[in-house]
């Protein structure tokens with residue numbers, strides 16, 4: 001970590017203090033653990049990130065860090081996230097920006113089934129049809145399908161096709177009365193109301209209950225959240241003064257700290273693991 005991240009070091013030291021608080025480290029996937037690429041099916045954590053994440057996961061819940069838990073919070077749907085992140089046992093999982101939840105265990109993934117009402121299913125069909133029309137004839141623009149959403153991807157499209165497909169996608173969302181989330185070269189439209197902020201608030205409660213004492217009383221909690229995209233701003237916004245919000249890469253943010261990319265995320269996680277082992 002560089003001189004520039006001195007404030008972050010202090011924040012990590014306070015975060016890791018061994019004072020009995022529940023500690024949640026919640027990490028976004030694309031752009032944070034895995035560098036951005038043109039084809040989302042080829043995304044992988046870098047070897048440095050993989051090593052750092054696996055080290056933190058091994059510490060979580062161990063005698064060195066009984067109150068620490070790890071979570072992946074992604075816009076990817078749960079199956080897609082599991083395929084690409086290969087989450088270590090013990091990790092909490094959030095997919096589809098909060099619409100899906102799960103838990104990685106030593107015997108596999110326990111996912112909470114996502115069920116749409118028949119009206120939501122009909123809306124999803126209409127959304128898929130509308131986005132198919134939005135990309136028709138637009139070079140490099142394509143649609144990704146999720147259980148409760150559809151995503152327009154324009155990373156490989158030129159500026160004219162990007163603008164036309166984006167306008168068309170936003171018009172589809174407006175016609176169907178759905179909210180559109182604009183991320184990095186994507187427009188995501190979901191038939192359920194969800195956000196990473198809601199997901200992180202839920203996870204905070206789950207983790208506090210998970211590390212509750214024998215009398216069942218949940219301890220205070222602290223959350224470290226790292227994200228790179230506009231959709232992560234909703235998660236940063238629900239964090240408080242004892243939490244750590246970490247923006248990865250350029251762009252406006254409400255996060256308190258910033259690092260450049262996955263290599264610095266790996267260094268941050270390794271530093272946090274050192275602090276946890278040292279007892280805060």
Ligand SMILES: O=P(O)(O)OC[C@H]1O[C@H](O[C@H]2O[C@H](CO)[C@@H](O)[C@H](O)[C@H]2O)[C@H](O)[C@@H](O)[C@@H]1O
Nearest residue numbers: 029030036037038040074075076155184185186
């Ligand atoms: O919340 P995340 O884990 O960051 O997921 C957000 C979206 O990530 C993926 O798209 C982004 O990464 C792609 C691969 O690097 C890139 O091609 C695309 O331009 C990025 O927006 C994923 O495909 C989406 O479904 C996620 O919602």
